Amino acid sequence: MADLECDLAIIGGGLAGGLIALAFxxxxxxxxxxxxxxADHVGGNHxxxxxxxxxxxxxxxxxxxLVSSRWSQGHxxxxxxxxxxxxxPYNSIASPRFDAHVRAALGNRLLTGARVATIGRQFLVLEDGRRISAPAMIDARGAGDLSALRCGWQKFVGQTLRLAQPHGIAWPVIMDATVAQIDGYRFVYLLPRDARTxxxxxxxxxxxxxxxxxxIAERIAAYAQAQGWQVEEVIHSESGVLPVVHGGDFDRYWPVDDPVARxxxxxxxFQPxxxxxxxxxxxxxxxxxxxxxxxxxAATRTYAATHWKKGLYYRLLGRMLFGAAAPDQRWRIFARFYRLRPGLIQRFYAGRSTIADRIRILCGRPPVRIRDAMHALLNPPA
Structure with missing residues (x-):
């Protein structure tokens, strides 16, 4: 229960916090x-x-x-x-590998099972009473005040299935949108781990x-059955809800007078x-x-504010997705997008679309009516 001292305290052992720790x-x-x-491990269940x-x-x-699986042949x-x-090529990082690598790299510089109760100017206090002196600290604990943002949502349930026979999938299927469109744009995402997993x-x-x-777990079982797969075991399950941001107030999300780096x-x-x-x-x-x-x-807030400004184009696309397209027709936007050049698609996911990319995405026959798109831009969804 002794007090601790460090130069940099990183609060939160998810992807962002873990990568910062590994970099240092x-x-x-x-x-x-x-x-x-x-938690008692880093990386959550992802x-x-x-x-x-x-x-x-x-x-x-x-x-x-950190890569636990790689598919060099594409997707x-x-x-x-x-x-x-x-x-x-496509790569995946699984939480257990992430956790093992962080533990090996940090040793006693990793503190698990420790919840922060108070953040002071140059110290932290844990719920068990321990005090950590830290002249620098960075908060990487999930989302901030999402009420400051206008969001749609990308939500998911995933399961790793062990099958009785080979599944026959050779590479990742990033989007299988041939499924019934329920609760917005729905697709199934497939990562083959081995011939039967x-x-x-x-x-x-x-x-x-x-x-x-x-x-959703029942729909996964129905999807597996439709593929002719006999499931022997569900090895792993995860779920999540991610914000798809199409507007908001960055200064309210991260107030300028907040004394803690993020x-x-x-x-x-994140890519909005x-x-x-x-x-x-x-x-x-x-x-x-x-x-x-x-x-x-101040330095991290300036970095994030610059990222927010650069994300304006993607937020406009999100506004059109959620405001102009009927929920069961949103798949048409993605279907059209995936007919574009591979380099453009790649830069989009990386959040590095060029000016030419941005023009090309909006050019041609639109998958939603121009009138609806303009209405969505001028009257953003709540």
């Missing part, structure tokens, strides 16, 4: 860091995935040791009447955050249209490890 352990080993996680183009080659040192999408294979995730771009986990979703560091956070988590961690610890709150 590798590139600034002389900095005394402490990663504080309230599978994070990314395309090769999402992470710059110069930053791959941070994520390559596939499926829509009614249309399928396409893209050759961009596959991760199946049922995902929705929905107007509301309510998640019917039991009902990272991850709490800093608004997809809720996809891994590329930004990697970029932020590799940026942060090069920064002085003094003045961290």
């Amino acid at each position: 352990a590798e590139r600034r080993p002389g900095t005394r860091i402490l990663l504080i996680e309230q 599978i994070w995935s990314f395309f090769d183009g999402d992470v710059d080659a110069r930053d791959r040192w941070l994520v390559d040791p 596939e999408v499926r829509f009614p009447g249309y399928r396409r294979q893209l050759d961009t 596959i991760f199946v995730e049922d995902t929705y771009y929905s107007d509301g955050p309510a998640l019917d986990a039991e009902g 990272a991850g979703v709490k800093a608004g560091l 249209m997809t809720g996809y956070s891994l590329p930004d988590a990697v970029r932020f961690a590799t940026w942060l490890v090069e920064q002085p610890l003094k003045g961290l709150p």
